[in-house]
Amino acid sequence: MPEPFIRFQNVNKIYKTKNGAVEAVLDATFDIKQSEFVAIVGPSGCGKTTILKMLAGLIPHSSGAITIGGQRVDKPQTDVGIVFQDSIMLDWRDVLSNVMIQIDIRKMDRAAFQPVALELLKKTGLEGFEKKKPYELSGGMRQRVSICRALVHDPPLLLMDEPFGALDALTREQISMDIQHLWMEKRKTALHITHSIPEAVLLADRVVVMSPRPGRIVEIMDIDLPRPRRLDKLPPKFNDYAGHIRDLFKSAGVLAMD
Amino acid sequence: MATLSTTTATRNVWMRRLLSLITPLAGTMVFLLIWQLGVIAFNVPAYFLPTPTRILEEAIKEISKLTNHGWITVYEMLAGYFLAVAVGVPLAIAMTSSRRFDEFVTPTMLFFQVVPKIAVAPLFIVWFGVGITPKILVAFLISFFPIVIDTAVGLRSMTPEMLDLARSMGATQLQIFREFRLPTSLPYLFSGLKVAATLAVAGAVVGEFVGADKGLGYLLLVTNSNMQTALMFATIVVLTIIGLIFFYIIEFLESLLIPWHVTQRTKEETPTM
Ligand SMILES: Nc1ncnc2c1ncn2[C@@H]1O[C@H](COP(=O)(O)OP(=O)(O)OP(=O)(O)O)[C@@H](O)[C@H]1O
Ligand SMILES: [Mg+2]
Numbered sequence: 001m002p003e004p005f006i007r008f009q010n011v012n013k014i015y016k017t018k019n020g021a022v023e024a025v026l027d028a029t030f031d032i033k034q035s036e037f038v039a040i041v042g043p044s045g046c047g048k049t050t051i052l053k054m055l056a057g058l059i060p061h062s063s064g065a066i067t068i069g070g071q072r073v074d075k076p077q078t079d080v081g082i083v084f085q086d087s088i089m090l091d092w093r094d095v096l097s098n099v100m101i102q103i104d105i106r107k108m109d110r111a112a113f114q115p116v117a118l119e120l121l122k123k124t125g126l127e128g129f130e131k132k133k134p135y136e137l138s139g140g141m142r143q144r145v146s147i148c149r150a151l152v153h154d155p156p157l158l159l160m161d162e163p164f165g166a167l168d169a170l171t172r173e174q175i176s177m178d179i180q181h182l183w184m185e186k187r188k189t190a191l192h193i194t195h196s197i198p199e200a201v202l203l204a205d206r207v208v209v210m211s212p213r214p215g216r217i218v219e220i221m222d223i224d225l226p227r228p229r230r231l232d233k234l235p236p237k238f239n240d241y242a243g244h245i246r247d248l249f250k251s252a253g254v255l256a257m258d
Numbered sequence: 259m260a261t262l263s264t265t266t267a268t269r270n271v272w273m274r275r276l277l278s279l280i281t282p283l284a285g286t287m288v289f290l291l292i293w294q295l296g297v298i299a300f301n302v303p304a305y306f307l308p309t310p311t312r313i314l315e316e317a318i319k320e321i322s323k324l325t326n327h328g329w330i331t332v333y334e335m336l337a338g339y340f341l342a343v344a345v346g347v348p349l350a351i352a353m354t355s356s357r358r359f360d361e362f363v364t365p366t367m368l369f370f371q372v373v374p375k376i377a378v379a380p381l382f383i384v385w386f387g388v389g390i391t392p393k394i395l396v397a398f399l400i401s402f403f404p405i406v407i408d409t410a411v412g413l414r415s416m417t418p419e420m421l422d423l424a425r426s427m428g429a430t431q432l433q434i435f436r437e438f439r440l441p442t443s444l445p446y447l448f449s450g451l452k453v454a455a456t457l458a459v460a461g462a463v464v465g466e467f468v469g470a471d472k473g474l475g476y477l478l479l480v481t482n483s484n485m486q487t488a489l490m491f492a493t494i495v496v497l498t499i500i501g502l503i504f505f506y507i508i509e510f511l512e513s514l515l516i517p518w519h520v521t522q523r524t525k526e527e528t529p530t531m
Contacts, residue, residue, distance in 0.1 A: 053422070056426055058425060076426060077426065078427065078428035081426075084419050084422070085419075086417075086419055088417070088423050090438070090441065091441075091518040092516070092518055101427070101437065104437070105424070105429045105433055106427060106428060133518055134518075
């Protein structure tokens, strides 16, 4: 059996703070196969962002091993596209240039990638907004721009940290559909972090369920639903999966019954 | 029906624009009128408080004197200001690039910032004589700190997430500075530049107060001792105009260079009443 693309083995993260050590992630072991879409779902503060940042090499892990394609992660990874919780717009660049910064910084061929950027913007419903400045866009549109920016250089790995956190329910659903669409086209390996159970089940091949602080992995569930998954035609199994995750959270004391 | 309501709407917009233009002017006129009438009604002597018309007359009469001295002060102000920019901005960049350097200069900086700049002016006369140099230095010193401090705050204002984004793209230190940190800092830099612009005139005038034979500060002292109160007022007005013009030039540059900046934006969106 080939080595999985991404592998977490007994990874711990302890933040050292003035008030002592904070155990953020405990004994995380999971892997992500090539072209797989994995979602991590868990309550606020359980260490989801910490896992993503460790994987991206943006913060060190305290112990254990993280590998991408067999390589140990010990410095910032550049073969990735990251969508952060906040859209992080460069206010001084227009929409197209906000996507193209990815190409500029990497000194890739501008002429070759401009059409790619335009195509992505079109697919995410931003056609006609290329020359607008970020402050002229809605929150949902900005988040779409940051998704395009994470994809334009065609990275083998896509990391998304609660990209819809600040958005309303309708926009979340719309962008979820956009992401599923883009993913089905390109089949990038993707890690998607969310605290929304339906969103995790809707998007992922597998869902990693985490317990509240200190963050441990409670269960890793395969989501065996055909694609494209549509919000208006959800099979009964969808609710079974979502219900099961909900039960896990209830027994961990996260969701109170009323 | 529809066209009718649109035309009324446009007319309303124009009315509002016109009003927002006229209102401040009207306010100024009323203020000057009260001043004028008050002085006449209470028979205030001219050496104590001249009327606005009297000041205007004097300004016109002495226009060459005012402009000759005015240029000197403008020159001192600009030289001090640009020196402050030329030293302040690189210093702020160095302070924010190296923690060690920051720790090295910050206490000294704080000390010099708290020193009353006006109190230093006589010392400059001792060191550099009564020429133009001490005035430039006072203008420099007084406009220096807002520039350094605001620029440093701006350069530190980039969010950790933006840095993460840059690092995930493999950005070099130079790229991080040029593409992310510097543009992020510009709104702060400009707020420092604007504060400094209003202070620089004051610096030049203070320098002239202490010892000079030309410049508007010198003219103030002379008119004061000769009881030429009307000309003194005219000088103050000229100083104010210099400060205002300088401030608005910087603000205009700001709107050209950083049109995305919030304060600019809100101004466009909410027309003043
Ligand atoms: N830089 C840090 N220093 C100290 N503690 C930290 C730091 N970053 C995160 N933590 C702590 O680690 C734990 C996990 O944080 P993390 O940001 O990974 O949570 P999260 O699951 O992403 O939460 P959310 O859903 O609210 O974004 C939290 O208890 C947090 O207080
Ligand atoms: Mg988080």
